[in-house]
Amino acid sequence: MKITLDISKLVEEGKLTPAEAERLKTLASQDTGSLGINILVGFGVVAVAGGLGALVPDIISAFIIGGATFALGLGLTFSRTQQWSLLANICTVLGALIFCGAILTYALGALAALLIVTALLAIAGVIAQSGLLIAASVLSFGACLGAKAGYWHATYGLAIYEPLLTIVLFSGLALATYWLSHRLRADYERLALMAARTSVLMVNFGFWIGSLWGDHLLLLRGLTRGESASEVIPDWLFSIAWAAALIAVGVWGVKVNRRWVVNVAAVFGAIHFYTQWFERLGASPLSVLLGGLLMLVIALGLWRFNKRAAAPA
Numbered sequence: 001m002k003i004t005l006d007i008s009k010l011v012e013e014g015k016l017t018p019a020e021a022e023r024l025k026t027l028a029s030q031d032t033g034s035l036g037i038n039i040l041v042g043f044g045v046v047a048v049a050g051g052l053g054a055l056v057p058d059i060i061s062a063f064i065i066g067g068a069t070f071a072l073g074l075g076l077t078f079s080r081t082q083q084w085s086l087l088a089n090i091c092t093v094l095g096a097l098i099f100c101g102a103i104l105t106y107a108l109g110a111l112a113a114l115l116i117v118t119a120l121l122a123i124a125g126v127i128a129q130s131g132l133l134i135a136a137s138v139l140s141f142g143a144c145l146g147a148k149a150g151y152w153h154a155t156y157g158l159a160i161y162e163p164l165l166t167i168v169l170f171s172g173l174a175l176a177t178y179w180l181s182h183r184l185r186a187d188y189e190r191l192a193l194m195a196a197r198t199s200v201l202m203v204n205f206g207f208w209i210g211s212l213w214g215d216h217l218l219l220l221r222g223l224t225r226g227e228s229a230s231e232v233i234p235d236w237l238f239s240i241a242w243a244a245a246l247i248a249v250g251v252w253g254v255k256v257n258r259r260w261v262v263n264v265a266a267v268f269g270a271i272h273f274y275t276q277w278f279e280r281l282g283a284s285p286l287s288v289l290l291g292g293l294l295m296l297v298i299a300l301g302l303w304r305f306n307k308r309a310a311a312p313a
Helices: 007-012 018-055 059-079 082-106 111-128 131-144 163-181 186-213 218-224 235-255 259-281 285-310
Strands: 148-152 155-159
Touching: 018 082, 059 082, 059 111, 082 111, 082 131, 111 131, 111 186, 131 163, 131 186, 155 186, 163 186, 186 235, 186 259, 235 259, 259 285
Parallel strands: none
Antiparallel strands: 148 155
16 A cells, blocks of 8 residues: 655654655655656556557468467566566567457457456466556456547547446446555555545546436347337436546545545546537636636635544644
8 A cells, every 4th residue: 555645744744754654755765766767667568569460461470479478477577586677567568468469460350359358357467466457457447338549640549338337337347446545565565456446436436428418328229129218318317427427436535545536536426517518608718717716615614624634644
């Protein structure tokens, strides 16, 4: 579990000695450096995997390269040689991504292939203790429901065709992995929290899409062959439920000192607010002014809430 402390303020208040503060700063700088390296490795590995996947002459070669690279990474991981740990992590993640990409290419993105890739990424993520692979497995599970993202010139796109099902499934996954994180060692706790956090993002994406277009329950209609318009869940219902969920989760995050949860609730709260505001009122100087003022009032209310919550401590 990670917490946020104001070291300078704690020293000024006499709650920490200067020596203790320096020790905490040293430990924090090591963790920050490790985070920076992991971020660079993550972006680099994804780029290399994508490039190799496009350059290899055929799918069989991709299977062989991916499998061999993953096996090399596992071998280095199990050797537990510290000087090879970074290379082991790179090879394991790179191999898993190339191998799974070959599966999807071979099966033309079929649902069965997506389910297999989801399971393989989760297993590889646990073995390699890779947060990137764990997050990729959660996103792959979302793709099983039709979720996808895209980019074209100066434009990003997000598509979720089953908002309600996405919200329900990923809410359950977030709760399950968060519960599991309290019962695992620190390394695996981190992986469980990564799965929970990625699931929370998927839940918010489901709410976002639902608040704009509602839910036509395409999967349910396909299973029951129904055509009734009464099966459509209106967008306003998603809007109200999303606002209530963000408030509840944000308050919970403050009480249990989960800074990431509070930040995510605040970010998606702002996205939700401005999305609905401009969808209903349009973009005009007056609507922008009123929206900004209302957001400042909400921020002031949160600030007062945080002060009251921190007062007993």
